Amino acid sequence: MNYQAYFTDALARLHAERRYRVFADLERIAGRFPHAVWHSPQGPRDVIIWCSNDYLGMGQHPKVIGAMVETATRMGTGAGGTRNIAGNNHPLVQLERELADLHRKEAALVFTSGYISNETGISTLARLMPNCLILSDAWNHNSMIEGVRQAHCEKRIFRHNDMAHLQELLAGADPAQPKLVVFESLYSMDGDVAPVHRICDLAQRYGAMTYIDEVHAVGMYGARGGGIAEREGAMGRIDVIEGTLAKAFGCVGGYIAAGAAIIDTLRSYAPGFIFTTALPPPVAAAATAAIRHLKASNWERERHQDRAARTKSVLAAARLPVMMSLTHIVPVFVGDPELCKEASDLLLADHGIYIQPINYPTVPKGTERLRITPSPYHDDALIDALADALVDVWQRLKLPLKAGALAAE
Numbered sequence: 001m002n003y004q005a006y007f008t009d010a011l012a013r014l015h016a017e018r019r020y021r022v023f024a025d026l027e028r029i030a031g032r033f034p035h036a037v038w039h040s041p042q043g044p045r046d047v048i049i050w051c052s053n054d055y056l057g058m059g060q061h062p063k064v065i066g067a068m069v070e071t072a073t074r075m076g077t078g079a080g081g082t083r084n085i086a087g088n089n090h091p092l093v094q095l096e097r098e099l100a101d102l103h104r105k106e107a108a109l110v111f112t113s114g115y116i117s118n119e120t121g122i123s124t125l126a127r128l129m130p131n132c133l134i135l136s137d138a139w140n141h142n143s144m145i146e147g148v149r150q151a152h153c154e155k156r157i158f159r160h161n162d163m164a165h166l167q168e169l170l171a172g173a174d175p176a177q178p179k180l181v182v183f184e185s186l187y188s189m190d191g192d193v194a195p196v197h198r199i200c201d202l203a204q205r206y207g208a209m210t211y212i213d214e215v216h217a218v219g220m221y222g223a224r225g226g227g228i229a230e231r232e233g234a235m236g237r238i239d240v241i242e243g244t245l246a247k248a249f250g251c252v253g254g255y256i257a258a259g260a261a262i263i264d265t266l267r268s269y270a271p272g273f274i275f276t277t278a279l280p281p282p283v284a285a286a287a288t289a290a291i292r293h294l295k296a297s298n299w300e301r302e303r304h305q306d307r308a309a310r311t312k313s314v315l316a317a318a319r320l321p322v323m324m325s326l327t328h329i330v331p332v333f334v335g336d337p338e339l340c341k342e343a344s345d346l347l348l349a350d351h352g353i354y355i356q357p358i359n360y361p362t363v364p365k366g367t368e369r370l371r372i373t374p375s376p377y378h379d380d381a382l383i384d385a386l387a388d389a390l391v392d393v394w395q396r397l398k399l400p401l402k403a404g405a406l407a408a409e
């Protein structure tokens, strides 16, 4: 047996489909976001990051860095064990209280990542409901898809944000069957938002439980950063709220906030929670500092929206094919995996602008794009330079610019 051949073949298939991934070797500079150093094959170079999920720059906020450093100095680095065996550290307990309060739920539970919280959270809850039917949005993130898969129960996929379809599936199911509707609040590749209240209306009408992924919304939407559900006044209508500490909160880790019985059940049954080492105390303290700051401060949220709006309008005025969204995500359509990769390479090599290409399977084939995420720290000059660089790359690759109207649509 030539075992090596299996893997070289697997890699060759990715190359052939133009979806072999190359990671940029970056060094972030605290206090200077979005400036960073790119360790290029030719040596270190200054670049501007335009695709970070540290949406609000909280990963470099003095309060967050301070909490991490101070806690590491006082308590050391690792947690030293699982939650059950010596790892249940005080900063983590405090973080869970902070999260429960953020979402106005009875309790919260922290996992090592948002991915794990979805995977183990969805599968554990669904498995404990006899004959559960899961209704899952077609655009749900891979972590939710894996959670649904591992639940080993019946599932129906509803067309993305299509309420008529969801209703049809709910109405067609056995009224006595337990049901779980899983969806995201803000879909991060297009930047569109779920009709949260309408999903809750349907769930109520057909007696279903609701599970929302607010990963791309926590910290950024709602008066205290509780997400889209907070903004829409729907937090109390949703049974399970899942989020991350790794995006707008600038750290790492995931969580679920819900009623006390659900949280105690996950704590007691979810393998992805039980059999892994707890989050380190410095990380928990840093996340708490970020959440507390964003509960009280609106500056980051307002400036973030302002920067996203300005980026969209400057790019649209330059006739670039901006896919219009009502949120902070600024996707620019390419529609071809090779050109998307080439555009990204040219931006980095010739303009010092880092935007990772988004290709299949992250988005459907034929909808390849550059996904731009402006932060509060992308100033007017950086946005103008981005537009100029994109136009240059679009012309060199003979990608179509939009005809006619120069104004934002």
Ligand SMILES: *Cc1c(COP(=O)(O)O)cnc(C)c1O
Residues within 6 Å of the ligand: 113, 114, 115, 116, 118, 141, 143, 184, 188, 213, 215, 216, 244, 245, 246, 253, 254
């Ligand atoms: C990033 C992401 C996750 C995973 O969160 P991590 O904390 O990065 O593991 C979950 N859901 C969605 C929609 C995401 O985009």
